[in-house]
Amino acid sequence: MVQQRPSSRLPGFFKRPLAERAALISRWAGLDTSDQAVLLGMAGLNATGADHLIENVVGVYALPLGIATNFLINGRDYLIPMAVEEPSVVAGVSFAARLARDGGGFVASSDDPVMIGQIQVLDVPDVYVAAGQVMAIKEQLLEEANCCDLTIVGLGGGARGLEVRPLLDTPAGPMLIVHLLYDVRDAMGANTVNTACEKLAPMIESATGGRVNLRILSNLADHRTATAECTIHPDELETDELPGPEVVRGIVEAYAFAAADPYRAATHNKGIMNGMDAVCIATGNDWRALEAGAHAYAARSGRYSSLSEWWVDRENNLRGRLRLPVAVGTIGGATRVHPAAGVVLKILGIQSARELAEIMVSVGLAQNLAAIRALATTGIQAGHMRLHARQMAVAAGASGEMVQQIVEAMIAEGSIRLDRAQELVREMKD
Numbered sequence: 001m002v003q004q005r006p007s008s009r010l011p012g013f014f015k016r017p018l019a020e021r022a023a024l025i026s027r028w029a030g031l032d033t034s035d036q037a038v039l040l041g042m043a044g045l046n047a048t049g050a051d052h053l054i055e056n057v058v059g060v061y062a063l064p065l066g067i068a069t070n071f072l073i074n075g076r077d078y079l080i081p082m083a084v085e086e087p088s089v090v091a092g093v094s095f096a097a098r099l100a101r102d103g104g105g106f107v108a109s110s111d112d113p114v115m116i117g118q119i120q121v122l123d124v125p126d127v128y129v130a131a132g133q134v135m136a137i138k139e140q141l142l143e144e145a146n147c148c149d150l151t152i153v154g155l156g157g158g159a160r161g162l163e164v165r166p167l168l169d170t171p172a173g174p175m176l177i178v179h180l181l182y183d184v185r186d187a188m189g190a191n192t193v194n195t196a197c198e199k200l201a202p203m204i205e206s207a208t209g210g211r212v213n214l215r216i217l218s219n220l221a222d223h224r225t226a227t228a229e230c231t232i233h234p235d236e237l238e239t240d241e242l243p244g245p246e247v248v249r250g251i252v253e254a255y256a257f258a259a260a261d262p263y264r265a266a267t268h269n270k271g272i273m274n275g276m277d278a279v280c281i282a283t284g285n286d287w288r289a290l291e292a293g294a295h296a297y298a299a300r301s302g303r304y305s306s307l308s309e310w311w312v313d314r315e316n317n318l319r320g321r322l323r324l325p326v327a328v329g330t331i332g333g334a335t336r337v338h339p340a341a342g343v344v345l346k347i348l349g350i351q352s353a354r355e356l357a358e359i360m361v362s363v364g365l366a367q368n369l370a371a372i373r374a375l376a377t378t379g380i381q382a383g384h385m386r387l388h389a390r391q392m393a394v395a396a397g398a399s400g401e402m403v404q405q406i407v408e409a410m411i412a413e414g415s416i417r418l419d420r421a422q423e424l425v426r427e428m429k430d
């Protein structure tokens, strides 16, 4: 049963002191004292724990964890933890989520969590004949693949199908690629799919007389996409200088630029991933897998393009849609090993990997809206530099109350620069 929760609309949240924000989130999400200790960095992943995660560990590396507010996704309120070092991202998505909220929030959907495993078959006399030979034993292959993970099969997942893709012209000559489609339920699924591919290889070799080389998951998980849409009334977008419809027009033109030009699309999509990666990292998921899938999907037509679309509907509202592969889990990998990821999943209060994918794609769309709205109006530097000023003050050697004093001085002077921050630190320390 999906629990009813308080609103994620928390006006003035950003102005509260850190301790108050942490306490508020703890109450909102029903966190206990040990969860709170993890959030505040007093417990959580230490070097000994990290030593179990990867090789040659010498320490841990921390990132800020912020909370994006205002999200309403499929009628449910979410507070969304984001692990990111870049200023403006959390503020940007929270602002855009408020705009979307007034239009009913985000409407998100997702495919079944079906991943692709690839098996590379070489040294066959005819790749089309080999493709027929593989399809002739399809049922045995799927049955064998289902023996690899009885937990996933027991939960309703497992092998879903086979695809054969002859590649005639490669630097190594013709080869047959076999795709195993596998429903991994709430896992990201790399280990399950890789195990299944390795298991099928000898059967494919004996059916085709060929030689199998690679057996590995594809990160272009285009059977596992998630989609989010939102509707924004033009009045919501009005600024001091520009009426709403002009801002709408500027946003649609910004989208058109990204749709037509790979140089712009790379940055447009980077903005989307600013939001999605931060949730991916916070939940202990593999953000390289997410990135690889996103950019490969953006180039699926043969020309790299925008992952999102923006247009004006019949009522003159701004409408946005984002669709991309989202291969993330709520079980497996580091999701249940990294203590902070466990607390993050509690705050999200989600039931499945699909729900997480729907949240992430909504955050991606929100971040995209925040960025192109700023770019199409005042430009991003005005807001970004004010937020960036704090990082600059710290980089210049300020600490404690001096950070805010230097930020205010630089904003008042209109010169938010590292050399000025260093000068101010020197003056204040003298």
Ligand code: NAD
Pocket: 149, 151, 152, 155, 184, 185, 186, 187, 188, 189, 190, 191, 192, 193, 194, 217, 218, 219, 286, 289, 329, 331, 332, 333, 334
């Ligand atoms: P995993 O192997 O740690 O855990 C998944 C297992 O959890 C399943 O096999 C299943 O037995 C069990 N399980 C219990 N309840 C489940 C449920 N409700 N739904 C699904 N499974 C359930 O994790 P994984 O997702 O197979 O692998 C993810 C890891 O693989 C990530 O850390 C990723 O970095 C890594 N990886 C990625 C790639 C790639 O992206 N190309 C390649 C190799 C490894």
